[in-house]
Amino acid sequence: MENSEKIKIAINGGIGFGSKLNAKQLATISNYMDEKEELELNTFQQLYVEIPTAKQEEIIEEFTQAGLACYPVGNFVKSLRTCNFCKGEEAEGMPMAKELNRRIAGRPVPITLKAAYTGCALGCGEPMLSDIGVMKNRDRYNLYVGGKAKGKDAKVGSLLLENLSPEELYEVVEKIIAGYAATGKKRETFYKYTKRIGIPHLMG
Template structure:
């Protein structure tokens, strides 16, 4: 009998990623139906279940308000800050929309995307593969952070001054570039170094510019 691993997250609100007692109880109540529950560094839980119980287990978890995403070589759920400056000022609605747009996309190696609602960067966005930092009324976009090893490195600024409507197209274009040009098991930092910041900037600017042009014509 085969087994399947998948990711579980509650999403986030003001206060960050918070599992409610009801959600934890739902997971704990499945002790006889799941093989393993693993904490990850992506603010997700990995749940392993038998193939024949998979649909049943996932349906119950969704009923408890949890999001289900694939595990493995995919973009992870958005790793966000605590939104301590408040939902509107920290851009909670934009972060939620970005999370829905990016989570679970197949990529050459796991992709971590970070979000900070202000320049304090309490979610450590510059240590993520792709990072978004809200700066008053606009957003800065960074790429290529690496938190591990003796060659740890901060992400580099790619674009600055993006408006909310430009952000998701720019980020999803970066993911698409990694899908198309990345090598199997290649880290995103190595991909950025090989593909070059200039090419990624051009692609992201093109995506953001398309949205800007459409808005002007509307």
């Protein structure tokens, strides 16, 4: 591609069962890559790709038309990580997961925040190891916070609330993220934030 100022964005195939892309989406992405350029796959089920800043809006619109979801890169809430294997859209609660992702992904925070969702107790989406994790339990949802997947102090998240309706879940998660964005220290991870203020005080 021509030399020009570029911006890095994160993309994926939208919220579904794992991180999947179809041929049309791959072809669309490749239109904006040179032969020697590479895609970077992160642990949030996203691909990082660099696009010309001058054509950012135009390219993002083209990606969106191909069914790709686009997100900012940096200190934001990442797109919701989901299960890899299950296929039952309604049974596994994917409509709720898509709406939760729409509400929180891309919000600015002190440092990258990882959220995850799983449709059953197997936890394939790794909600217990994420900053904020949601696990479906029949027709209700359990909310976990403060998980940490890396380091010698890695830990499973703590159960904050259980048996939430979708609307209750949206409200609580948005309130927690808003509090973290407002009172978290610069580059303070959500894990450290929960330790500093105490999990019972996450909702104010």
